[in-house]
Amino acid sequence: MLNTLRRSFVPAAWLGWQIESNWTDPFLFLVFSVVKPVASVLILVFMYQAVSRAGADAPIYAYIYLGNAFYIYVGAVMAGASYSILDDRERYRSLKYIYIAPVSIPIYLFGRAVARFITGTIAVVITLGAGALFFRVPFNPLTVDWPLFLGALALGIVCLTFMGVLIGTWTMTLRTEPWFVGDAVAAALYLFSGAIFPLTVLPSFLQPIGFALPLTYWLELLRRAVLGPGAAAFPTLAAFSNGQLFGILGGITVVFGLVAFLGYRYFDQVARDNGMIDAQSNF
Amino acid sequence: MSDPQAIRVENLGRVYKIRAVKKGEARERVALTDVNLDVPRGELFGLLGPNGAGKTTLIKILTTLLAPTTGRALVAGYDVARQAPEVRPRINMVSGGESSGYGLLTVRENLWMFGQFYGLDTQTTHARIDALLEIVGLADRAHTKTSDLSTGLRQKMNIVRGFLTDPEVVFLDEPTLGLDVGASRDIRRFVRQWMAERAGRTVLLTTHYMAEADELCDRVAIINAGRVLACDTPANLKRRLQREALFKLETSPLVNGALTTFQTLPGVRKVLHAPHDGFSALDLSLEADSALSGVIGALTAHNASIISLQKREPTLEDVFVDVVGMSMTEAEKHGD
Numbered sequence: 006m007l008n009t010l011r012r013s014f015v016p017a018a019w020l021g022w023q024i025e026s027n028w029t030d031p032f033l034f035l036v037f038s039v040v041k042p043v044a045s046v047l048i049l050v051f052m053y054q055a056v057s058r059a060g061a062d063a064p065i066y067a068y069i070y071l072g073n074a075f076y077i078y079v080g081a082v083m084a085g086a087s088y089s090i091l092d093d094r095e096r097y098r099s100l101k102y103i104y105i106a107p108v109s110i111p112i113y114l115f116g117r118a119v120a121r122f123i124t125g126t127i128a129v130v131i132t133l134g135a136g137a138l139f140f141r142v143p144f145n146p147l148t149v150d151w152p153l154f155l156g157a158l159a160l161g162i163v164c165l166t167f168m169g170v171l172i173g174t175w176t177m178t179l180r181t182e183p184w185f186v187g188d189a190v191a192a193a194l195y196l197f198s199g200a201i202f203p204l205t206v207l208p209s210f211l212q213p214i215g216f217a218l219p220l221t222y223w224l225e226l227l228r229r230a231v232l233g234p235g236a237a238a239f240p241t242l243a244a245f246s247n248g249q250l251f252g253i254l255g256g257i258t259v260v261f262g263l264v265a266f267l268g269y270r271y272f273d274q275v276a277r278d279n280g281m282i283d284a285q286s287n288f
Numbered sequence: 289m290s291d292p293q294a295i296r297v298e299n300l301g302r303v304y305k306i307r308a309v310k311k312g313e314a315r316e317r318v319a320l321t322d323v324n325l326d327v328p329r330g331e332l333f334g335l336l337g338p339n340g341a342g343k344t345t346l347i348k349i350l351t352t353l354l355a356p357t358t359g360r361a362l363v364a365g366y367d368v369a370r371q372a373p374e375v376r377p378r379i380n381m382v383s384g385g386e387s388s389g390y391g392l393l394t395v396r397e398n399l400w401m402f403g404q405f406y407g408l409d410t411q412t413t414h415a416r417i418d419a420l421l422e423i424v425g426l427a428d429r430a431h432t433k434t435s436d437l438s439t440g441l442r443q444k445m446n447i448v449r450g451f452l453t454d455p456e457v458v459f460l461d462e463p464t465l466g467l468d469v470g471a472s473r474d475i476r477r478f479v480r481q482w483m484a485e486r487a488g489r490t491v492l493l494t495t496h497y498m499a500e501a502d503e504l505c506d507r508v509a510i511i512n513a514g515r516v517l518a519c520d521t522p523a524n525l526k527r528r529l530q531r532e533a534l535f536k537l538e539t540s541p542l543v544n545g546a547l548t549t550f551q552t553l554p555g556v557r558k559v560l561h562a563p564h565d566g567f568s569a570l571d572l573s574l575e576a577d578s579a580l581s582g583v584i585g586a587l588t589a590h591n592a593s594i595i596s597l598q599k600r601e602p603t604l605e606d607v608f609v610d611v612v613g614m615s616m617t618e619a620e621k622h623g624d
């Protein structure tokens with residue numbers, strides 16, 4: 006058991022880092038891992054300034070900026086799992102050799118996520134730094150509630166990885182348009198996770214989706230850790246204490262862990278039934 | 289747990305569902321039908337068959353990559369469908385004709401990583417990598433990026449990956465496909481040497497090269513269109529044809545009409561005709577030497593002159609024609 010854990014996780018993390026850091030050209034590395042996510046946040050900043058007359062002092066500004074900065078992790082860690090599977094299957098043609106080795110695919114995906122988390126963190130740090138220095142985002146490292154921040158970040162990343170395992174093993178069963186899956190899910194959840202507007206903005210019949218998503222509570226906790234009481238400007242989750250939000254996030258994470266495990270068992274069987282482990286998609 | 293059989297295959301079948309081009313029209317393709325095989329430990333077993341025969345499908349089932357539709361298969365004593373976690377640490381696989389592996393890693397890094405997946409400690413891994421790279425002649429390339437290797441060298445690295453974990457059963461799917469003569473010979477020699485040094489280790493190899501199966505394998509199963517049609521040692525398979533007399537005959541160019549008359553001559557089993565520039569090559573399978581006189585008589589009647597005539601020993605190619613009813617090349621055209 007412990008052996009399976011070790012031999013699935015350690016080489017996967019090593020491999021992930023080799024791939025993520027294999028930018029013979031550091032300029033390309035910057036463009037792909039940093040400039041792209043940072044730019045997408047900046048586009049929002051400029052759109053906000055063009056559309057809203059409220060300015061950078063309105064609470065919604067920090068809300069949007071931080072929500073989008075941390076959402077970078079969703080693309081990196083959750084959607085990344087799907088790319089790991091496809092890279093192995095179609096680009097390196099190695100998935101079948103990893104699959105027939107005595108490793109656990111979900112734990113392998115956890116290992117691969119480590120490097121994505123690291124490059125994601127670089128992008129998040131740069132986005133936050135740029136926000137504080139140039140765009141009047143009230144982010145001050147000295148006033149951040151670090152224990153809350155790190156605790157929430159860790160729990161959220163674990164949950165994102167569970168979601169990644171689910172999407173990654175689902176990707177394994179797909180032959181048509183699989184490259185699209187990870188980003189599509191990340192984009193779909195974006196609307197419902199309170200990244201860009203509070204859930205109360207959504208029509209009431211759509212709000213339950215947001216309340217079922219771990220991302221909602223995760224982003225709220227991260228904002229509170231960064232902004233302190235200033236984060237309480239929106240009523241959606243104001244009634245909950247930090248401890249309660251943590252409890253909810255933890256509970257949903259456990260549920261997603263279970264769903265990821267059952268999903269993996271199911272998708273694994275489907276992939277084996279249909280001979281998809283070494284398939285090539287028709288893209 | 290030590291099943292004396294490394295591989296047991298019982299009434300195995302596999303059907304692929306094919307997504308229809310037109311809506312609602314689900315189609316199926318039968319890849320394997322009622323396959324039965326036993327491979328004892330220590331054997332180098334060959335599966336010989338044309339394109340589309342079902343070789344890869346069988347290997348995928350035995351290596352836990354693909355679920356069987358019917359029947360069952362045991363590898364190292366464990367059911368591949370229901371006990372995959374028991375099967376996996378005991379096996380490994382290498383497929384030919386594709387370039388797999390992480391191009392950005394060096395040969396040694398690639399191999400080390402796969403050793404890690406099997407829980408090998410780093411010291412053992414490096415010792416084995418050194419020994420195996422030496423045997424396949426890749427020792428000086430250990431620090432080369434995989435993407436910089438030629439097809440042949442990359443396949444040699446892949447072979448090393450397959451044997452690195454010292455598996456009980458190794459599956460080689462057309463390991464020399466697309467390689468030049470030299471690299472193919474190196475790989476065959478490596479497999480033979482590895483088998484010789486490790487009693488009780490088993491290799492199942494697929495190929496559509498007759499000579500490879502003949503030269504390498506202890507026993508060979510001939511597979512066509514998803515069915516195993518014969519299974520024995522190459523010598524025994526050929527011995528079954530010893531009752532026939534086989535001749536190679538080159539004549540002045542023949543029209544195809546002449547052939548039909550040959551086929552009806554008494555004592556003539558089969559005539560294969562290959563027209564060449566300026567002459568015709570005939571491959572004759574006769575019940576006995578005496579039937580040759582009839583053929584020569586018929587040639588004279590067609591005003592054809594004999595350029596050369598040679599009696600030959602049966603090969604696996606003949607065995608294939610005998611059990612399948614057509615040559616490997618014809619079978620491949622027949623497939624799809």
Ligand SMILES: Nc1ncnc2c1ncn2[C@@H]1O[C@H](COP(=O)(O)OP(=O)(O)OP(=O)(O)O)[C@@H](O)[C@H]1O
Binds near residue numbers: 304305306339
């Ligand atoms: N994923 C798949 N979906 C549908 N049909 C398939 C699939 N894989 C294989 N087949 C079909 O099953 C049959 C057996 O294929 P298989 O790949 O096992 O043959 P093979 O003996 O390995 O041939 P080759 O020498 O070309 O590698 C063929 O008719 C093939 O077209």
Ligand SMILES: [Mg+2]
Binds near residue numbers: 343344345461
């Ligand atoms: Mg094949």
